[in-house]
Amino acid sequence: MPAWTTSDPVALHARTQPDRIACVDLATGRRWTYAALDEAIQRAVGVLETGHGIEPGQRIATLARNSADLAVLQQAAMRLGAIFVPLNWRLASAEKQAILADCDPVLLLHDTALEMAPPKGCMSIEVAAFTAAVEAQVQAPRRSLPASDAPSIILYTSGTSGRPKGVIVTERNALATAVNFGVLGRVGNASVFLCDAPMFHVIGLITSLRPPLLQGGTVLISPGFDAGVTNRRLADPALGVTHYFCVPQMARMLRDHPDFAPSNWTALTAIFTGGAPNPAANIHWWLAQGVRMVDGFGMTEAGTVLGMPIEADRIASKAGSAGLAAPTIGLRIVDDAGRDVATGEPGEIWLSGPSITPGYWNRPEET
Known part of the structure; x- marks a missing residue:
């Protein structure tokens, strides 16, 4: 059977109700209509692809508190076919390192100074710098979306078994x-x-x-x-x-x-x-x-x-x-x-x- 492509509600609403407010970042007061959010996500695709060489299937990790920028990043990773991996920033350094070693990211975004070196082969960038790059980026050309059953997000959870396990979340999920x-x-x-x-x-x-x-x-x-x-x-x-x-x-x-x-x-x-x-x-x-x-x-x-x-x-x-x-x-x-x-x-x-x-x-x- 052929794979179903991923649904993209933000892109849909950018066409059906472009002026409706989609997202507000309460810390900064920034607001996005659906049209503006769709454009920001597509610019972020360009930053990931041309600025950092991110390819489908590669992991993008974050160590950062909530922001609309993380939502834009996740949606951009989804459109590109990359996998978004948000880490629990409350964890001890050794726990973070174990998770990063497990998911092997090629890019790590953070909103405070890193207390450890990123894994070998992993670039690191501050969230604010990534956001500035997105604002300056020209929109990337749109392409067919990845299969809905491909890994899109990994969420680490220990449950009752001790060492955190990375739960794969597909866009279908x-x-x-x-x-x-x-x-x-x-x-x-x-x-x-x-x-x-x-x-x-x-x-x-x-x-x-x-x-x-x-x-x-x-x-x-x-x-x-x-x-x-x-x-x-x-x-x-x-x-x-x-x-x-x-x-x-x-x-x-x-x-x-x-x-x-x-x-x-x-x-x-x-x-x-x-x-x-x-x-x-x-x-x-x-x-x-x-x-x-x-x-x-x-x-x-x-x-x-x-x-x-x-x-x-x-x-x-x-x-x-x-x-x-x-x-x-x-x-x-x-x-x-x-x-x-x-x-x-x-x-x-x-x-x-x-x-x-x-x-x-x-x-x-x-x-």
Whole structure:
């Protein structure tokens, strides 16, 4: 069978609604319409290709906090067929070196001084310098997009097994997650996402970016989470945030902050949580404040898997649950022999569908 080419929602919306705001970098105030974002991505393709000699399949690593520049870089790598590898900048130097040795990048972008030498054969450049080069670059000629099942992103996650494994994310995987979260979370053309979860994590890089970009919505990118700043942004009518995805610990910090004023979150559809258990009592507390807290379950290896409904009464009746399977997810709960268990019986979750990773980078035996 021939491979399906990658979808490119930014390029699509640059033609269907060129003047709509696609992305805002909250640290700098820079804003991109879909037409401008599409052009910036294509200029970044030129910088990667002619300025750095990047070829399809090669890895581009980053050690940098959230910015719209990283989103532009990832989309440019996607169009070129290169593989984007954002590293957790919180890791110790030895852990970063082990990951860089595993993914073997040819280019490393960073926003602070490097505390170690880049791997042999790897160029390094500051994010600000790359951004300046993009602004000065002439657009590269457009070409056929790579196959949707080719590796596009590698996200390193340790899970419960110790040494981090690189989860391969294809564009087919990312698109399926955008559909899955978009359906469960009621994402549409008018949606405005606030992204302050780290973009080296699936929540920040995939779930907070791909659903709104697929629908032609708006992404507000923050360098990172700050409870006071996030509270004020959720209450800012000029921003009009409709969707905010965080882990339960971040939600707890929001409610404990002096600036917590959920009555002012008038545009918000819901706070979406995942990544850790969320007790029923906590869900009920948020509902009492007039905020729908929509819990779910996902994995770096599978994207969005489960999600609660948006309706407050449905949330209340099943508080503590991780919700229902997303539309492209096939799900079974089985016993040790692989047989489906009865309702209410414990078992192991088996998943299938287009959002599921094809495997771990350099670790076929663990896939």
